[in-house]
Every structure is written in structure tokens, then in C-alpha cells.
Amino acid sequence: MPKALRPRRAIRPIAVFALVLTTLSAPLALLLDAREREPNGVYAERRAHLVAQLSAPVLLFGYTGRENSSPSYVFLQEPNFYYLTGHNEEGAALLLVPSGTAEKSWKGANEILFLPPRKSEEEKWNGPRMGPTDADVQKKTGFAAIEAFSNLKSHLTDLAQSYHEIWTLAPHAEDTGYPHAREWSAWITQAAPGIAVRDAAAAIGAMRQIKTPGEIALLTKAIELSMDAQLAATRMVRPGLYEYQVAARMVEIHAYGGCETEAYAPIVGTGLHSTILHFNQLDALIQDGDVVLIDVGGQYSGYTADITRTLPANGHFTGRQREIYDIVLGAQNAVLAAMKPGATLGRQGSNSLFKVAYDYINTHGADRDGRSLGRYFTHGLGHHIGLEVHDAGDPSRPLEPGMVVTAEPGVYIPEERIGVRIEDDVLITPTGYKLLTARLPRSVDEIEKIMAEAKVARDERSSER
Ligand SMILES: [Mn+2]
Numbered sequence: 177m178p179k180a181l182r183p184r185r186a187i188r189p190i191a192v193f194a195l196v197l198t199t200l201s202a203p204l205a206l207l208l209d210a211r212e213r214e215p216n217g218v219y220a221e222r223r224a225h226l227v228a229q230l231s232a233p234v235l236l237f238g239y240t241g242r243e244n245s246s247p248s249y250v251f252l253q254e255p256n257f258y259y260l261t262g263h264n265e266e267g268a269a270l271l272l273v274p275s276g277t278a279e280k281s282w283k284g285a286n287e288i289l290f291l292p293p294r295k296s297e298e299e300k301w302n303g304p305r306m307g308p309t310d311a312d313v314q315k316k317t318g319f320a321a322i323e324a325f326s327n328l329k330s331h332l333t334d335l336a337q338s339y340h341e342i343w344t345l346a347p348h349a350e351d352t353g354y355p356h357a358r359e360w361s362a363w364i365t366q367a368a369p370g371i372a373v374r375d376a377a378a379a380i381g382a383m384r385q386i387k388t389p390g391e392i393a394l395l396t397k398a399i400e401l402s403m404d405a406q407l408a409a410t411r412m413v414r415p416g417l418y419e420y421q422v423a424a425r426m427v428e429i430h431a432y433g434g435c436e437t438e439a440y441a442p443i444v445g446t447g448l449h450s451t452i453l454h455f456n457q458l459d460a461l462i463q464d465g466d467v468v469l470i471d472v473g474g475q476y477s478g479y480t481a482d483i484t485r486t487l488p489a490n491g492h493f494t495g496r497q498r499e500i501y502d503i504v505l506g507a508q509n510a511v512l513a514a515m516k517p518g519a520t521l522g523r524q525g526s527n528s529l530f531k532v533a534y535d536y537i538n539t540h541g542a543d544r545d546g547r548s549l550g551r552y553f554t555h556g557l558g559h560h561i562g563l564e565v566h567d568a569g570d571p572s573r574p575l576e577p578g579m580v581v582t583a584e585p586g587v588y589i590p591e592e593r594i595g596v597r598i599e600d601d602v603l604i605t606p607t608g609y610k611l612l613t614a615r616l617p618r619s620v621d622e623i624e625k626i627m628a629e630a631k632v633a634r635d636e637r638s639s640e641r
Contacts, residue, residue: 177440177471177482178453178555178584178597179566211264211436212477214390216318219262223287226260226379227272233335234272234343234376235364241266243354252437254356255563256345256380258478263317265305267292269328273335280338284331285321292325329367336368346375381568385560386578392603394479395561395580396612399601401433402473402481403616409444409470410623411630413462413487419444420458423472430474439480439565443471446489450595451588453555462489467497469595473565480565482582483613484599491627497594498620499541500587503549504596505618507536507585511557515602515609521558521581522571530557533585543589552589558582561601579604580612 227234238257243249253264261270269290273282294307306313308324335342347358361373387395405426412425423442430438445455446462450469462468466489473481486501488494493501511529523530538550558581560569575581584599600613617623 177443177473177484177565177599178586179559212394213262216262218388218390219260220318222383223260223270223272225383226376227274227286229379230343230376231274232339232341232343232374233274234270235332236260236270236344236376237356237360238263238268238270239266239356243356250437255478256377256384259380259384259563261289261317263289265291267325269325271328271331282335282338284334287319288321288323288331289317289319290323290325290328332364332367336371339371341372341374342368343374343376343379345377346373377568381570384562384568385570385573386576387562387580387603388578391479391562392578392580394477395481395601398435398439398474398476398479398481399483399612401430401435401476402483403613404433405429405472405474406470406483406485406616407626409472410485410487410626413468413489413627414491414631415462415464415466415489417462418458419446419449419460419462419468422462422468422470423458426470426472433474435474435476437475439473439475439482443469445469445595447593448590450486451590451593452595453588464490465494467493467594467596469597471597471599478563480561480563480567481601482561482565482599483601483616484584484597485616485618485623486596486598487623487627491631492624493620496592497596500589500594501596501620503537503540504585504587504598505620506540507533508583508598508600508618510536511583511585512602512609512611515575515583515604517576517604517606518574520572520574521556521569523556525572527574529583533557537585537587544591549587552587553585554588555586558584575604577604577606
């Protein structure tokens with residue numbers, strides 16, 4: 177999914193909690209939660225690494241569960257909070273206090289997880305939650321110190337005696353959607369007047385950009401399921417289907433494989449809709465002669481895939497569609513050839529991957545008026561993926577091993593009803609890159625072959641009836 181110029185901090189939508197049945201070794205089926213969680217030690221290491229960089233306490237708030245009024249809303253944690261705690265329940269807070277500041281008057285623990293009290297009436301409706309006095313809550317969460325949320329305010333007042341500043345998620349002018357950072361920053365200022373709020377987003381974001389092996393495993397799972405769904409879409413697409421029917425099949429594959437939700441609202445755009453970057457109506461009938469742009473990704477255990485393919489509705493690109501497709505593919509191949517540590521996603525500078533794609537597109541082909549095509553590449557080259565589909569990331573920061581980013585050049589010509597985007601997910605390695613989506617064909621010939629084979633199979637099935 178191309179990234180909007182203004183960051184969209186959307187609350188993630190409907191989640192489907194799938195359960196995975198495994199019978200691999202146990203004689204009886206073993207019931208596991210689909211949502212995997214990394215070991216507690218991983219989250220503890222991240223907290224230690226963060227607080228070691230900062231000279232003052234860090235206070236972060238999880239989501240309250242009241243961020244979204246939709247009846248179909250299923251809770252998903254604020255991503256920075258989840259990254260540091262692995263805790264996926266409502267109403268929690270995290271306090272980290274730097275150690276080794278002997279002159280300070282703080283005598284509390286260096287890290288405290290604050291949880292709301294359990295409410296038996298609510299649990300009748302919503303199911304059990306962890307509470308601060310549960311016997312096993314330390315073992316489950318990996319925190320030695322767990323307190324009732326109501327204790328937080330007095331701790332904050334104490335800290336304000338020793339520290340003049342505190343790190344949290346500070347509000348931004350461009351924040352949209354639920355005012356999480358603004359409300360909790362105001363709460364801090366009210367609880368501890370005089371303490372300065374500093375923004376921890378950049379420090380946490382810098383850590384989130386480098387994925388650990390555990391994160392790469394979860395991303396890979398999301399990507400594998402999303403490639404399965406893209407392949408099913410390639411075999412399915414034909415004139416006479418509605419856009420939403422293609423999306424429905426893909427969502428089913430994600431959910432059946434263990435994804436808890438979609439990484440973003442599925443984009444399936446036929447004809448003119450292929451030129452709309454975040455098209456989300458999905459209400460049109462696929463017509464003979466259209467191209468169909470499919471930008472759909474699942475989310476597995478918190479981690480998002482983001483993959484786009486563009487298909488010919490009837491199984492064969494026209495000459496002009498193939499020409500545009502091959503220009504986008506050529507641009508993507510040029511980008512991949514330059515993908516390595518040191519390159520940047522941004523538009524400026526000598527190592528800009530955007531510039532590689534733009535220059536390729538702008539020096540190949542032309543529009544109906546003979547103008548070069550760079551003007552039709554209307555979004556950025558790519559973005560980080562992780563706990564958010566547009567994950568924490570600074571486009572000017574050179575790529576480093578362990579980063580996972582998208583490479584998604586596109587050309588959108590509304591007057592010709594042709595939009596082509598090819599989007600793949602890439603792990604940066606010490607010497608170059610690993611294409612995590614390599615299993616999913618990108619070339620015209622491969623795509624047309626899969627579609628032709630699927631058509632033969634469909635025709636055989638219908639002649640048997
Ligand atoms: Mn994308």
C-alpha cells in the first residue's frame with residue numbers, strides 16, 4: 177500500500193481471532209492461540225535498550241479499548257506499547273526509570289507495568305483479563321513489578337521531585353484519528369505540573385526499524401499467507417466477478433492461516449479504480465479488458481505484510497498494458513539491484529531508491545501526448561513494515577541489515593484506465609537484500625501462465641457439470 181504524504185494513524189479494524197489446531201506430534205489435537213508472542217526476555221531487552229539511551233523516565237500508555245466505537249472493533253494494542261511489553265490488553269501503562277541515578281530520590285522499581293483492576297461484571301461480557309494481583313501475572317507478563325493503574329499518578333508526582341522531564345508519545349500536528357498521544361500527554365502534565373513532556377517516538381521508532389529474528393519470523397509468516405492469497409487471486413480473477421469477491425477470498429485465506437486481521441483495508445481496483453491509490457469501495461464488476469490492481473496483506477501476530485500485484489482481467493494484457501507493466505517491473509528490478517545497506521527510501525540524495533525508480537519510469541515509454549511517465553509515479557518508493565503497515569521509519573535514514581521495507585513503484589494513467597503497481601517486501605541483509613516475496617511471480621509471462629492454467633481448470637470443472 178503506498179504511503180500517503182500525511183501519516184495516517186488509523187486504528188486497525190476488524191480482527192478475526194483464528195485458532196490453530198495442530199496435530200503434528202500430539203496424539204490429541206493441541207489448541208494454541210494463533211497470536212504468537214515473543215518470549216518475555218525479548219521485550220525486557222528492548223525496554224532496557226530504550227531506557228539506557230534516555231536520561232529521564234519513560235511513561236507509555238496502552239490503548240484503553242475505547243478508541244473505536246464500531247461494534248465490530250476488536251482490541252489491538254498501541255504498537256509502541258506492544259513492541260516494549262508484548263501486552264495486548266486494555267488500559268495498561270508502562271513506567272521505566274533509568275537506574276544508576278543514586279542522587280535521585282526515586283526508590284521504586286526500574287520498570288513497572290500498571291494494569292487496571294479486574295472487573296468481574298465486565299469479564300462476564302468480554303472474557304477474563306489479567307489483573308495486577310493475579311498470582312501468575314509476573315510470569316505471564318515478564319514484569320517483576322506490577323501495580324494497579326490507580327497508583328501511577330502518585331508515582332508520577334514522586335518522580336517530578338527528581339526529574340524535570342519525562343519521555344512519552346507526544347502529540348504531533350499531523351496526528352489524525354484517536355487523540356491517544358494528546359490525551360495522555362495532557363494527563364501527565366496535569367498529574368505532574370512542571371514536568372516537561374519529551375517525545376519518545378523517534379527513539380522507539382529507531383529501534384523498531386531494525387527487526388530481530390523473532391520479528392522477521394512473524395513478518396515472514398504474514399508474507400507467506402499473503403502470497404498464498406495473492407496466488408489464489410491470480411487464479412480467480414476474471415470478468416464477471418466483483419472486486420469485493422476477490423478480496424473476500426483473500427481475507428479467508430489470511431484468516432484460515434492464522435492472521436488475526438488484515439494489515440489494512442484490502443484494495444482491489446478494476447479498470448479506472450486501479451489508478452486510485454487507496455481505493456476501498458470494492459463495488460465494481462471486473463470487465464473484460466481491465467487491469468485489476470490487488471494490494472492486499474494480512475497481519476500475523478501483530479506483524480503486517482504489504483503486497484501488490486496487477487493482473488489482466490481476462491488473462492492477457494493488451495499491448496499497451498504490457499508496455500506499462502514492463503516499465504514498472506523494470507523500475508522495480510532497477511530498485512532491487514540497488515537495494516543494500518546505505519541506500520535510502522527518500523526522494524533526495526545520491527543513494528535515493530526513489531530516484532532510481534523515477535528515473536527508470538521517466539526514461540521509458542510516454543503518455544498519449546508524448547510526455548514522459550515520471551508524472552504518473554505519484555507516491556513514494558516504499559516504507560518500512562512491521563507492527564504497522566506504514567511502520568516507524570525515517571526515509572532519510574540509510575538502510576541497514578535487519579530492516580524490512582516495501583519496493584513499490586507504480587504508474588497510474590486515469591485517462592487510459594491503466595494503473596500498475598508491483599509491490600514486494602524486502603529484508604535488507606549485510607551484502608544486499610532478500611526478497612521475502614520471491615515465491616510470488618512478477619513477470620507478465622508467469623502471471624499469464626498461471627491465469628491460463630486456472631482458466632483451463634475452471635473450464636474442465638464446468639464441462640463436467
Ligand atoms: Mn505499501
